[in-house]
Structure formats: structure tokens, C-alpha cells
Amino acid sequence: MTNHLNDIRNARAIIMFGSNAAEAHPVAMQHILAAKEKNAAPLIVVDPRFTRTAAKADVYVRLRSGTDVALVMGLVREIVRNGWHDRDFIDKRTFGFEEVMKVADHYTPEEVQRITGVEPALLKRVARLLADNRPGTLIWCMGGTQHSHGNNITRSYCILQLVLGNMGKAGGGANVIRGHDNVQGATDMCILSNSLPGYYGLSDGAFKHWAQVWKVDFEWLKGRFDLAYDKKQHNKKGFTMARWYEGVLQPKEKIDQRDNIRALFYWGIAMESQSQMHRVKKALEKLELLVLVDPFVPSAAVVPDRKNGTYLLPASTQFENEGSVTATARQLQWRYPVLEPQYDSRPDHWIMFELTKRLGFGQEFAKNIKKWPDDCLEEWRSGLQTIGYTGQTVERLKRQRDNAHTFDLVTLRANGGPCDGEYYGLPWPCWTTDHPGTPILYDMSKPVMEGGLPFRARFGTEYKGRPLLAAKGVTMPGSRADGGYPEFKGVVKGTNWKTDLSDKTFRAALSKGMAPFGNARARMYVWTFPDPVPIHREPIQTPRPDLLADYPTYPDKKLQYRVDTAFASAQKADTSKSYPLILTTGRIVQHMGGGAETRANRWLSELAPEMYAEVNPRTANDYGLMDGDWIWVESPQKGRIKVKVKVTLRVDPYTIFLPYHFGGVFEGVSRIDRFPEGTAPYVVGESGNVVTNYGYDVVTQMQETKTGLCQIRKA
């Protein structure tokens, strides 16, 4: 999020893409409803389903799943044609407007309608509302990301906000509201296969930086990788969460490592969360060793047919743990334990440390840790310069937690008291131990020492002779620079602002009222991405083969994250005739993720006890189905589930919606009797992800779980 949840209260308009906050983020929804009521901010909800969030909208836009880019580019075109764009902001603080308009001009209202199904009059109405009510916030969530061109979709949202001049302002911003309580923290630590912590990448320079922080030898660190297979193995991306199982199922010549994956830790992961789960099940069966670290017994323990080699390690829950967690708005919060770890359970860090010690390298990595968990945060913040995760000391976080009542609800700022002037959660960047945090990114109305910030100068000073730094006059109060400037060089010899482990470079910049990472233009034209300006591309499994000539997917990719990824070749196998319905998936308020926690809760199970498929009345009538009937849903990849029909107008006649929170039943057969005694959840059900389709984002490999195809028939 560039802004924060509470700041939504400042919005004059709210547009939500693929976010059902009423169910998935009920607290965020409170702020949204407050803005709607207090500011008379129009609420626009763009979603293929008429959700509980859509029910609160002033304007509901139903579009075909997977077509957001066309709609958004159509909005950009409409806004610019009417002269409603923020010319000054675009001229001085952005890069690539001409290229954007070359693309946007293609998305006429008629073309938008052809792709998305949205009527021209509705498109125009939304454009007008956004133009007339500024600043407006743009919120998105999984409906915008779980697509094979999800990277295009989310970038188009940001372009819309830049064109409207809504960035860097209270009440504006490009705001993705994220998932689990610490998902932002997990991303910042880069629990990913393509980067080291703090988004440093996988270069030798990145490894050297962290070797210095961890006080370990660089060569030793490199030596943890299979350098005999490839001496650059440490610089290569690993498998992703979405496709790890290909490392088990593909022949070994087809993957970019010495051998197949033979052992797996599912550490707080639900098999129900992975698309094509019938293939995941096969891989889980083929593994020699499977270790499940979880407070509950997950389905992975009972659904795959395994005889030996499965271990359950009982992890304690968040209530039994202490440490810092980072929320969606880059805010850190100290979490005190509510109780001691119960029964035989142990905190995740304890399990991890004991394991690494036994594997022979734990002690080496834990040199700096004398006191858990305090020293862990202290170590992290000594190396996380890139995002300014550096000023958040344990002491400051605990003080904030203990004085949470002294902070303002809307600005997040403490008004007097021991945290006077700080923002709650010391949102990063929080450059130094006396910096208050940055609640709104790129807000140039404030001095840098009060949370002000320009856009980051990450890609040099110019591109093909055109300036990348902000124009003259783009400055913040108290800054010594009148206009753009590049990243700061390190004050300590041989360093730059990202690798200087002292705070000297930061202080040098802050003392001049400037940002360590420079003052640049936001790139709307991103030459490093497959599509420099977002364009529409049909989903891999498209219901509209007639659009493929104009909007094909990407060419196939070789060895992306160690395994080939099919795009064009997968799309060519047109499955839309036999699988005529669009399949989309998502959440309901009563359950969480794969449902291990919530289906083990009696009351939530009572509220939502059954797996089901949402079917439009017209479709139900065409297929001869009544509410409560059993159907088989089948995917082009031959996954199939037996579920009950819920007849509802939430979906259109072409779409089937499935929640993905159920598990423990596979192809119509319950496996509840396989749970160890006393550990079975209250309710089980078929997993929606057995029928989600093949398809992955071209950059991130996010699974295409929001747009696929399926067929249904009466069971």
C-alpha cells in the first residue's frame, strides 16, 4: 500500500478492483464505509461477482474476469480525452505518458465493451466520478493479481492513479490490501525464491551485503548451494510456491537443478491453496519425506496416499509467540504473547533453529542472536537499508504498542505522550532511530523528517536521452534540492545508500531535507517488463477464442524459476467448447485460506459447513439444476470435484464461483477417518483448487486462480 487503511477515511472517491473487503478485510471495510458516509465519496466496485462489497457500492461494474487492463486503459483514455488528467503531475513526476497514450488510445469504449462486457455509458460515468472526486483511493486485491498477466493488471491500476494525480496524497494512493497478518513482513524478509531479504536480489553483491550483516563468510554462504552443478546456482531463482511440485513430477532433464525434489517442508502451507491440487497430491505422494509444521493437522497429512515418511511438527500459534509483525501498510507492531506454547507445540523459530543446528549450520547463522526475538529484529534492521526498515528498534515498537491510544485514528500520528510525532507502526521507510516513519509514500507536501518522500530514483538519471529524474521545482519543504536528484552515494567508503551499514548516509541525506534514494519520476513505461505498458491479454484458458488474434498471451518461457512455463502453446489448445463456463474462486468471511484453522472452529463451521458452487439461476435452469443439487465440476486438466449447487444472482450466467477453503474430501470421497484421533476438523469438503486451471503470471508465477474454465454436470 502506498497509503494506509485509516487514510482511506480521507478519500473523496473509492474505486475497488477485485477486492471483496466486506468478507476478506472487514476492518478495512469500516474505513471505506466511513469515507463513503462522511465525505459522500462515491464507492465504485469492479468485480465479476456481485459481492457483499458490491452491495455497498454506489456504482457496481460487472466485468468479465481477467479483463481489468482493457477497462482501466479505457478509463485512462476517457479521462485524458476530456482533459481531466493532472498535466502538471504527469509532466513533472512521471515517465512514459506518451507510450501509455499510444496503448490507451486503442481501448475505445466500444473495444472495452467487446473485451470486458462493460457498457460505454458506464465506463464514461466511472471516469467522470473519478475526475470529479479527487483525491480518490484505488484499492485492489486478489481479483487483480491471480492472472497470467496479473503484473499488467496491477501496473495499469497505478497508471490510472498517476494520470489522475492521485499519488502521494492523503486520501489517494495505489492500495493493495494484503492477506495474512504478517504477509508484508514475510515479503520484506523475502520468503521468496527470487531475492534475498529486503529485495536485494540474488547477485553476488546482495550475498556479500547479507554475509556482512550475518557475520558469515561470503564463500561459505555461496557454498551452501550446488555450485558443482552450476557455479552460478546461488544467483538463480528457485522454484516458486505455485509450481514446486513440477520439481517432483517433471523428468529431471526438464528442471534446472541436479535432481528432482525428494523432500518437502510444508511450513504453514495448505495444499488446498494450490491450483491443480490433484497434481499437487500426486507430487506429495511421490516425495520421500514430507514434514508438516502447523498448529493443526493439515489436509496434506491425510489426502495424499502416503504410507511412510510423513512427520507432523506441532507449531504454536500467533497467540503463543512474541516478535514484530508487519501489516499491509508497512506498519510494524510488537506482538506480546497471550499464553505459553500449549501442549507439545513450539514456536516456529524454535523449530527452525533446532533443525538448522542439527543440519550443522544453525550456530553459524545465529551468531548475532543472544536474546530471542529482540535480537532478530535488531539484526534485520541493521541490513534492511533498501526499504528503510532501519529505524524501528524493539524499544520504539514496544513503546508504541504500550501507548497505542495516543495515536490519531486518521493521520496515525501520536499527539503528545512518549511517542510524540511518530506514526503508528513506524511505517517504512523509517530511515533512522529518530525518524517518525512514512505513512504515505511519495507525499512531497511534508519534510522528509516528517514522513515526506519523492519517487525513488532506481533506474538511473535518464533513459535513451529522456530524463528519469523529477523536473525542476519538484521539491519538499526543507529540501536543499530544487528538483530531481539521483540516489545518494555512500558516505562510508566503498558503500552506497543501500549497503552502508552505519546510518551515516541516511543522516547525510536527511540533514539536507532529502531522501537517500533520490527524487525521480514514476515509470509508467517499464522497459524491463514483458509488456512495457500494460496491454490486455486473454487468460490462458479463455472463454473467448475469438479475441485471441488480437489479444494473445505471451510466448512460452524456458526455465522460468527452474521449470518451463507454457503460455502460447497452452492457450492454443482451445478448451472453451468442452469447458464453456468461466471458473473463478475466492473467499468467504467465515473461513481462512485452506480452512485448517477455521474448519477446526466449531462456531465458524456451524456458520459455513459446506462446500458449494455458485450458479446463476439461468444457468441452473439450462442445466436442470435446483439449489442443493449435487454436481460434478471438471477442469480442462481433468481435475473434478463433487459439490452442492448454490443458485444465486451473485454470478452471471457464464460464471461459476467456488470458495477455496475446504479440504479433506477428494473426488467425492471423504478422508476424515484418516486424521489422527481427536484432530479432525468439524467440517470437510472438496477443494476448489482441484479444478482451478493451468496458468501462471509471466513475471511472478502467481497462479491464474481467478479465471479458468470448467464444465458442470448433475452428479
Ligand SMILES: Nc1nc2c(c(=O)[nH]1)N[C@H]1C(S)=C(S)[C@@H](COP(=O)(O)OP(=O)(O)OC[C@H]3O[C@@H](n4cnc5c(=O)[nH]c(N)nc54)[C@H](O)[C@@H]3O)O[C@H]1N2
Ligand atoms: N475471511 C477471510 N478473510 C481473508 C482471507 C480468507 O481466506 N478468509 N484471506 C486473506 C488473504 S491471504 C488475502 S490475499 C485476502 C484476499 O482478499 P480478496 O482478494 O478481497 O478476496 P477474494 O475473494 O480472493 O477475491 C476478491 C474478488 O476478486 C473478484 N475477481 C475475480 N476475478 C476478477 C477479475 O478479473 N477482475 C476483478 N476486478 N475482480 C475479480 C472475485 O469475484 C472476488 O470477489 O483476504 C485475506 N482475508
Ligand SMILES: Nc1nc2c(c(=O)[nH]1)N[C@H]1C(S)=C(S)[C@@H](COP(=O)(O)OP(=O)(O)OC[C@H]3O[C@@H](n4cnc5c(=O)[nH]c(N)nc54)[C@H](O)[C@@H]3O)O[C@H]1N2
Ligand atoms: N483457488 C484459489 N487459490 C488460492 C487463492 C484464491 O483466491 N483462489 N488465494 C491464494 C492466496 S492469496 C493465499 S495467501 C494462499 C493462502 O494459502 P495458505 O497460506 O497455504 O493457507 P492458510 O490456510 O491461510 O494457512 C496455511 C496453514 O498455516 C497454518 N498456520 C497458522 N498459523 C501458523 C503458525 O503460526 N505457524 C505455522 N507453522 N503454521 C501456521 C494453518 O493452520 C494452515 O494449515 O492461497 C492461495 N490460493
Ligand SMILES: [Mo]
Ligand atoms: Mo493472500
